Amino acid sequence: MFISGIANALDRTIRVKVAQRMNLEDERWATFVHPQATIVDSAVLGPDVIIYPHAVVSSDARVGAHSLVYYGAVIHHDSVVGEGCCLCASVAIAGHVTIGRSSYLGVGCTVRDHVRIGDNVLVGMGAAVVSDVPSGCTVAGVPARPLRVPGCNALTTRLTRKPRTP
Numbered sequence: 012m013f014i015s016g017i018a019n020a021l022d023r024t025i026r027v028k029v030a031q032r033m034n035l036e037d038e039r040w041a042t043f044v045h046p047q048a049t050i051v052d053s054a055v056l057g058p059d060v061i062i063y064p065h066a067v068v069s070s071d072a073r074v075g076a077h078s079l080v081y082y083g084a085v086i087h088h089d090s091v092v093g094e095g096c097c098l099c100a101s102v103a104i105a106g107h108v109t110i111g112r113s114s115y116l117g118v119g120c121t122v123r124d125h126v127r128i129g130d131n132v133l134v135g136m137g138a139a140v141v142s143d144v145p146s147g148c149t150v151a152g153v154p155a156r157p158l159r160v161p162g163c164n165a166l167t168t169r170l171t172r173k174p175r176t177p
């Protein structure tokens with residue numbers, strides 16, 4: 012059995028890259044859930060997922076292979092976290108949120124219900140993400156806006172608001 016405990020905000024694809032290099036069948040990866048975490052029965056965890064103490068994965072939520080869910084992070088109902096993501100301590104994901112592959116959500120950020128976050132996104136600590144975030148972007152602040160950092164062009168990247176039902 013293997014697990015991988017690495018994560019890197021600047022090289023967010025590192026977990027998936029290492030997993031691909033190891034080229035193991037899914038059943039050879041361990042999935043760890045700390046006894047003080049709460050995983051609702053209908054939630055689904057992929058291989059090589061690590062769930063830290065006091066994290067919560069709620070009903071029908073899914074956490075993709077090779078993702079980390081750190082201390083006290085909460086993934087609410089029907090949300091989907093893609094492969095190789097890292098949710099830092101106290102992240103709060105509301106219901107029906109979708110997060111792509113290899114995205115990194117910094118300490119204490121929050122994501123509004125029904126928001127879609129792309130692949131390889133970096134969300135700064137403490138951000139409140141209220142609109143969709145395109146792949147490859149770095150956002151921060153309340154409400155979250157693109158930051159001028161490598162991989163994110165604040166002049167051309169637009170956050171898009173998804174139509175919502177009342």
Ligand SMILES: CC(C)(COP(=O)(O)OP(=O)(O)OC[C@H]1O[C@@H](n2cnc3c(N)ncnc32)[C@H](O)[C@@H]1OP(=O)(O)O)[C@@H](O)C(=O)NCCC(=O)NCCS
Nearest residue numbers: 020099116117118133134135136137138150151152158160
């Ligand atoms: C978003 C982040 C990646 C930016 O880091 P960076 O590229 O080094 O950026 P800088 O610190 O140079 O800051 C650039 C600007 O963004 C602002 N900024 C940085 N992080 C911010 C945040 N989380 N929220 C709001 N503004 C932020 C800075 O104040 C600065 O603004 P200025 O240009 O007006 O002075 C980083 O601050 C962050 O949040 N990392 C996640 C940390 C984390 O959760 N670690 C978990 C370890 S377990």
